């Protein structure tokens with residue numbers, strides 16, 4: 001089966017994939033064939049299986065130079081950093097940034113996140129009652145938070161966001177994918193240079209110190225880590241906030257339960273993560289040796305996708321999986337990953353999303369979708385959301 005690079009109907013596609021078994025072969029752009037792992041229990045096992053790695057050198061197609069020129073996912077799977085590293089390398093790269101994401105550090109960010117969300121809603125209130133919630137609220141909140149953590153100037157953020165959108169697009173043209181990668185690396189390398197001469201109180205400055213004082217990461221890994229933090233730190237949370245608002249507006253009886261205080265905002269966040277995972281398909285992992293999955297064998301050197309959005313709707317694991325139901329408890333989804341690569345920013349993502357949703361609906365309890373055609377999907381199978389979310393206040 002060919003995966004639609006534009007992700008036009010991810011949930012429909014995922015249903016067909018799940019029916020084909022726990023792991024099914026799919027064709028990616030450029031005729032590249034990989035396995036999609038779409039059953040919850042199978043993915044959970046494989047994410048923690050040491051026979052599955054993330055270094056692209058493990059993939060025979062990559063190692064032997066058989067990928068088409070300008071392959072749109074090439075940048076995504078080869079960024080030098082923790083998502084493409086295993087074992088000791090992975091621990092080294094992840095260890096350099098974990099301190100910034102401890103529960104205590106995240107809790108310290110809460111007042112600033114509250115204030116940012118309030119300011120964004122003040123601005124939205126000026127917009128004549130109708131606005132694109134994705135553009136004016138779901139995007140700037142996580143972008144400003146990660147931008148501040150990394151020490152990025154506000155005027156750099158929109159340009160970085162556009163480039164990062166291309167990086168997580170599976171439908172970018174080869175020329176656009178190559179250009180975005182170059183520009184993104186160029187911009188972030190310039191940020192590093194600027195911080196070298198004018199250090200700040202931020203993660204970029206800490207990473208530069210780790211490189212210069214003890215040579216714990218290469219220059220490419222330094223820029224790659226910034227890129228990863230930037231992309232992972234906002235594209236996903238942006239989708240989560242968008243998807244949660246969309247689901248709540250489509251299910252007013254569920255929204256009522258939260259507004260009456262019967263269900264906490266955290267339950268909305270967890271159920272949205274399961275029901276409409278912000279990450280659709282996560283590329284890629286590779287079999288270090290042959291791995292049997294049910295009736296099929298993933299051969300050594302073959303690649304697989306972690307199909308997070310498919311797994312969230314696996315009816316073999318969640319009763320009535322296609323139903324948005326914030327009263328499920330507990331919702332043990334995999335949408336923030338599992339195993340050694342479990343999302344480093346999960347605490348921050350949850351805090352941002354809960355704050356955003358609570359403030360939004362406290363301020364605009366009668367928010368509703370604008371009339372008109374349903375919002376278009378985002379144009380990628382890596383991301384799972386909509387391009388815009390037009391809403392009306394009152």
Ligand code: HEM
Nearest residue numbers: 082083232233236237240282335336337341343344345349
């Ligand atoms: C709703 C928001 C988010 C979702 C759904 C999400 C989801 C995920 C998932 C599924 C993975 C595992 C990828 C894999 O299969 O290997 C992951 C890893 C990661 N996430 Fe998140 N993420 C979110 C927010 C964030 C934020 C806010 C940050 C940082 C500020 C972040 C940083 C990372 C990093 C650095 C990794 C790589 C960890 C590693 O390879 O060891 N994420 N995330």
